[in-house]
Amino acid sequence: MLTERTEQRLEILPDGVIQVQNINIIERDGKEVTRTYHRHVVDVEDSVVSESDRIKAVADVVWTADVKVARALKRVNSNDNIEN
Amino acid sequence: MSLEPPPGSIKEFNHAWVKWLNGLRTYVNDVNGGIFDLSALTATVAELNYNDVTTPGTAEATKTVTTDANKDITGLRNVTLTGNIGFGGQLSFPASVSASTDANTLDDYEEGTFTPVLSDGSNNATASVAVGSYRKIGDAVFIKGYILVTSLGSVSGSLRLTGLPFTSSSTANTHSSVSFGYGAVFSVTAGYSVSGIIDPGTSYINVKLWDDTAGTTDMQHDEWTTDGRAMFSGFYTV
Numbered sequence: 001m002l003t004e005r006t007e008q009r010l011e012i013l014p015d016g017v018i019q020v021q022n023i024n025i026i027e028r029d030g031k032e033v034t035r036t037y038h039r040h041v042v043d044v045e046d047s048v049v050s051e052s053d054r055i056k057a058v059a060d061v062v063w064t065a066d067v068k069v070a071r072a073l074k075r076v077n078s079n080d081n082i083e084n
Numbered sequence: 085m086s087l088e089p090p091p092g093s094i095k096e097f098n099h100a101w102v103k104w105l106n107g108l109r110t111y112v113n114d115v116n117g118g119i120f121d122l123s124a125l126t127a128t129v130a131e132l133n134y135n136d137v138t139t140p141g142t143a144e145a146t147k148t149v150t151t152d153a154n155k156d157i158t159g160l161r162n163v164t165l166t167g168n169i170g171f172g173g174q175l176s177f178p179a180s181v182s183a184s185t186d187a188n189t190l191d192d193y194e195e196g197t198f199t200p201v202l203s204d205g206s207n208n209a210t211a212s213v214a215v216g217s218y219r220k221i222g223d224a225v226f227i228k229g230y231i232l233v234t235s236l237g238s239v240s241g242s243l244r245l246t247g248l249p250f251t252s253s254s255t256a257n258t259h260s261s262v263s264f265g266y267g268a269v270f271s272v273t274a275g276y277s278v279s280g281i282i283d284p285g286t287s288y289i290n291v292k293l294w295d296d297t298a299g300t301t302d303m304q305h306d307e308w309t310t311d312g313r314a315m316f317s318g319f320y321t322v
Binding site for chain 2: 009011013015017019021036037038040074077
C-alpha cells in the first residue's frame with residue numbers, strides 16, 4: 001500500500017536565518033519509495049504568519065533583539081556597494 | 085603447508101591457505117569462521133576488525149564492518165582508492181550537509197523545488213503559475229523558474245522575486261546574476277532587457293531593467309504589469 005507523509009527540517013544559520021526543507025515521502029508497505037524536497041527561507045524579521053507553528057516557535061526563540069540588529073547590519077554591509 | 089601463529093597473536097586459527105592474486109596472499113580462518121587476509125594486515129590491533137562473511141545478514145555490533153543479506157557493506161569510514169569508481173547505482177549524500185572546506189571535495193548534492201513570488205519586499209503578487217526548481221552541488225545553487233502573475237495586489241515600487249531555496253553567501257561583493265530568457269505582458273520600452281541579481285546574504289532576486297545609459301535600474305511594478313510573466317535561471321553560492 002502506498003502512503004504519503006511529510007516532514008519538515010529546519011536549518012538555523014548563524015545569523016538567525018531559518019532555511020526550511022519540506023520533505024514529501026512516499027512509502028510502499030512502510031518502505032520508502034521516493035522523497036522530494038521543497039525549500040524556502042525565512043529571514044530574520046520576515047513575516048511568519050503563514051509559517052508552521054514549529055517555525056513560529058523557533059523564530060520566537062532565535063530572533064532576539066541582538067540577532068535582529070546584527071542581521072540588519074550584515075545585510076547593509078553586504079549590499080552597500082550596489083546603487084541600483 | 086603449516087602456519088604458525090605470529091608471536092603475540094591474539095587470535096586462534098583453525099585453517100589457512102595461500103592464494104596467488106597479483107602476488108602471494110595468505111588467508112586464515114579463525115575459530116569463529118571469520119576470514120583474515122594476513123597480507124593486508126597493516127592496522128593496529130585497536131583498529132583491526134574484519135568483514136563477517138560467514139553469516140551474511142547477521143550484522144554483529146562488535147564488528148566494525150558488516151555485510152548484510154543484500155551484500156551492502158556498512159561501517160567503512162575513509163576509503164582511499166588509487167583507481168576509478170564505476171557506479172551501477174547512485175551516489176548519495178547525507179540529508180544534512182557535511183560541509184568541507186577543502187576546495188577539491190564535493191560535500192553535497194540536493195535537488196528540489198521552490199515557489200517564486202513577485203514582491204516589493206512587503207506585499208506579494210498573486211500568480212497562477214509559480215514554479216521553481218533547484219540543484220545544489222557543493223556550495224553552488226542552480227535555479228530556474230517560471231512565474232505568471234495575475235494580480236499585483238498592493239505590490240508597489242522596486243520588484244524582487246522571493247522564495248529562493250537557500251540564503252546566498254554573506255561574503256561582501258559576492259553578488260550573483262540571474263538571466264531572464266522570456267518575458268511577456270511587460271510595459272517597457274522595446275529593446276530594454278530584464279535581468280536580476282542576488283545580493284549577498286539574501287534569498288531573493290532583485291529584478292533589474294537595462295533601461296539607463298549608465299546600466300540597470302530596479303524594475304518597477306508598473307513595468308511588470310498585472311499579467312506580466314517571466315522565465316529565469318541562474319546560480320549563486322551559499
